[in-house]
Structure formats: C-alpha cells, structure tokens
Amino acid sequence: MTTSEQPDTCENVPALPLGRGRIVAILVVGFAALGILIALGTWQLERKAWKEAMLASIDARIHQPARPVEDVLSAQNAGEPIDYVPVTVRGTFEHSGERYFLATREGEAGWHVFTPLRLDGSDRWIFVNRGFVPYAMKDPALRSVGNPAGPVEITGLARSAPADKPGSFLPDNDPRQNVFFWRNIADMAQGLALPADHVLPFFIDAGPGAAAGGLPIGGVTVIDLPNDHLQYAITWFSLALALAVMLGLFVKHLVQRRRGAATG
Numbered sequence: 001m002t003t004s005e006q007p008d009t010c011e012n013v014p015a016l017p018l019g020r021g022r023i024v025a026i027l028v029v030g031f032a033a034l035g036i037l038i039a040l041g042t043w044q045l046e047r048k049a050w051k052e053a054m055l056a057s058i059d060a061r062i063h064q065p066a067r068p069v070e071d072v073l074s075a076q077n078a079g080e081p082i083d084y085v086p087v088t089v090r091g092t093f094e095h096s097g098e099r100y101f102l103a104t105r106e107g108e109a110g111w112h113v114f115t116p117l118r119l120d121g122s123d124r125w126i127f128v129n130r131g132f133v134p135y136a137m138k139d140p141a142l143r144s145v146g147n148p149a150g151p152v153e154i155t156g157l158a159r160s161a162p163a164d165k166p167g168s169f170l171p172d173n174d175p176r177q178n179v180f181f182w183r184n185i186a187d188m189a190q191g192l193a194l195p196a197d198h199v200l201p202f203f204i205d206a207g208p209g210a211a212a213g214g215l216p217i218g219g220v221t222v223i224d225l226p227n228d229h230l231q232y233a234i235t236w237f238s239l240a241l242a243l244a245v246m247l248g249l250f251v252k253h254l255v256q257r258r259r260g261a262a263t264g
Contacts, residue, residue, distance in 0.1 A: 023254065030247045034240055041236035048229035055225060061085050062157070062223075069119065069126065072158050073200060084223065085158045087204055089126065091117040095140050095147045097192045101180045105132040105217065113216045114180075114203070116194060120151060126200040127188060128154055131216035146211035156206040157221050161185050 066086040067075075076082045099114040114127045137143055161183055165172075173180045175190040185199055208219030 026250065027247070030243065030250070034243050034247065037236050037240035037243060041233045041240060044229045044233035044236060048227065048233065051225065051227045051229060055227065057081070058084050058223060058225075066155050069200070069204075072202070076160070076202060081160075082158045082202060083160050084221070086155065087158045088153065088155045089117065089128075089204060090120045090151060090153045091122075091126075092120075092151050093117050093128075093148065094125075094192075097194070098140055098178075099127065099180055099188045100138060100178055101183075103132060103220070105220070108134060110134040111138055112220060114188065116192065116199075117152075117154065117204075124198050124200060125194050127185070127203050128156070129159075129203060129205045129220065130211065131206055131218035131220050133215045133217075137215055143211075143213055143215045145213035146215050148212075154204060154206055156204045156218070159183070159203045159205055159221075161201055161203065 061081070061084045064086055066088040069087055069089040072082050072085055072087045075085070094116045097116045101112040101114065103110055103112040111133050113130045113133055115130055116125045117128050118125050133143065140147055165182055165184075171181045173182065173184055173187040175187050180188065183203060185201065186196060189196060189199055205221040206216075206218035210217045
C-alpha cells in the first residue's frame with residue numbers, strides 16, 4: 001500500500017490563533033497608523049493655508065506702486081520680505097560685466113542676461129536681470145543697439161539673493177566660463193571690479209518689454225508656486241478612512257466572536 005503526500009496549500013495551512021497579544025498588537029499598530037494618517041492630512045491643510053497666505057502676500061506686493069531702490073534696501077535690512085516688490089532704479093549699465101544664466105523662453109534655449117548697474121550718484125551697484133536672449137546672441141556686440149550707454153531708469157521686481165544653493169543637484173556656477181545656474185552675488189562679481197560690499201544684496205528683474213533692437217526681452221519673472229496640498233490632504237484622509245473602516249470591521253469581528261463564545 002502506497003501513500004502520496006499532498007503538497008501544502010493555503011487551505012492546508014492552519015490559521016494562526018488570534019490570541020490576546022496579537023489582538024492588542026493589531027489594535028495598537030492600527031490606531032497608531034490611523035493617528036499618523038490624520039496628522040499628515042491635518043498638516044497638509046495647514047500647509048495649504050500657509051501657501052495661500054504666501055501667495056496672497058506676493059500678489060499684494062506685486063500690485064504695489066514701484067518703490068525707490070533705497071526704500072527696498074531699507075525694507076530688506078529691517079527683515080521685511082522684498083521678493084516681487086516693484087522697484088525703480090536709475091543708473092548706468094556696465095555691459096562688459098554681463099553675467100549669463102542658462103534659460104528657455106517659449107521652447108527656445110538661451111540666456112538670462114544679468115548686467116551690473118551703477119546707481120546714479122553712488123559707488124554702489126546692483127545686478128539687473130534684463131531678460132532673455134537666444135543662445136547664439138550671448139555676445140553683447142551682436143545686440144549693441146539694445147545696450148544703452150548712458151543713464152537709464154529701470155522698473156522691475158526685486159528678488160532676494162539666496163544664501164545657499166537651492167538644491168544639491170543644481171550645478172555649481174562657473175564664473176570663468178561666465179555660465180551661472182543660481183543667483184550668487186559673490187560668484188557673479190568674480191572677475192569684475194566690483195567690491196563685494198558695494199553690490200546691493202538683491203537683484204532686479206526688469207519689467208516686460210524688449211530693449212531697442214528687440215533684445216534682451218524683459219519680464220521673465222515666473223511666479224509659479226505649486227499649491228497641491230489639498231490633494232495631498234485628501235489622499236491622507238482617504239487612507240485614514242479606509243484604515244478606520246478596516247479597524248471597525250476588525251473590532252466588530254472581535255465582538256461577534258466574543259458573543260459567540262459566550263453563547264456557545
């Protein structure tokens with residue numbers, strides 16, 4: 001007489017007993033996870049409110065009348081936010097000191113041209129983002145008609161200078177090749193006769209409009225702060241709801257099992 005062994009299947013594997021310790025562990029972990037999910041959803045709602053307040057503040061600043069550059073400098077020194085504050089400045093460009101940031105405009109590769117401007121009646125300077133030029137028009141000699149030689153008045157938006165590189169994956173600036181990836185005043189001043197303490201600690205993005213001859217094209221400031229926190233909050237709260245339903249069913253099962261044991 002021969003016998004054959006039956007392979008183990010899911011049906012043949014006995015279920016682990018649902019002892020008191022396992023029940024407590026499941027409930028503790030489950031309710032802890034539920035609390036974390038609810039906390040994450042609440043945090044996203046708080047982030048949403050913070051982001052909306054910041055966007056409202058930026059919108060209010062953008063629509064202010066243009067302020068003299070000295071007023072903006074005083075505001076920055078007082079700790080006030082100056083990003084996107086309209087500002088007006090008078091001075092003379094030093095076009096030989098142009099600095100170039102890789103950029104695109106409407107799908108075309110090119111550069112944002114930052115030019116040092118010497119303030120009228122002062123030995124101080126500020127870098128002005130005059131706007132976009134196509135890649136092949138980097139040389140200022142190719143667009144000299146758009147580079148005024150005398151005093152000019154520029155109106156644009158103030159932009160603060162970041163203290164550190166915005167991201168670890170961002171390339172380092174290359175002052176020797178005159179190619180820049182993030183706005184660092186010390187890097188941009190290298191090779192120029194600009195004492196560091198004479199360069200204002202913020203920038204100006206020139207307003208819309210092209211210079212004579214069509215280049216550079218101003219108005220390149222992009223205000224695009226994503227506000228997806230409501231979607232994230234809905235995701236966390238949905239997961240919390242699903243987990244709450246599962247915990248509810250589990251507790252219901254425990255109650256029914258206890259009743260069955262009591263009546264049996």
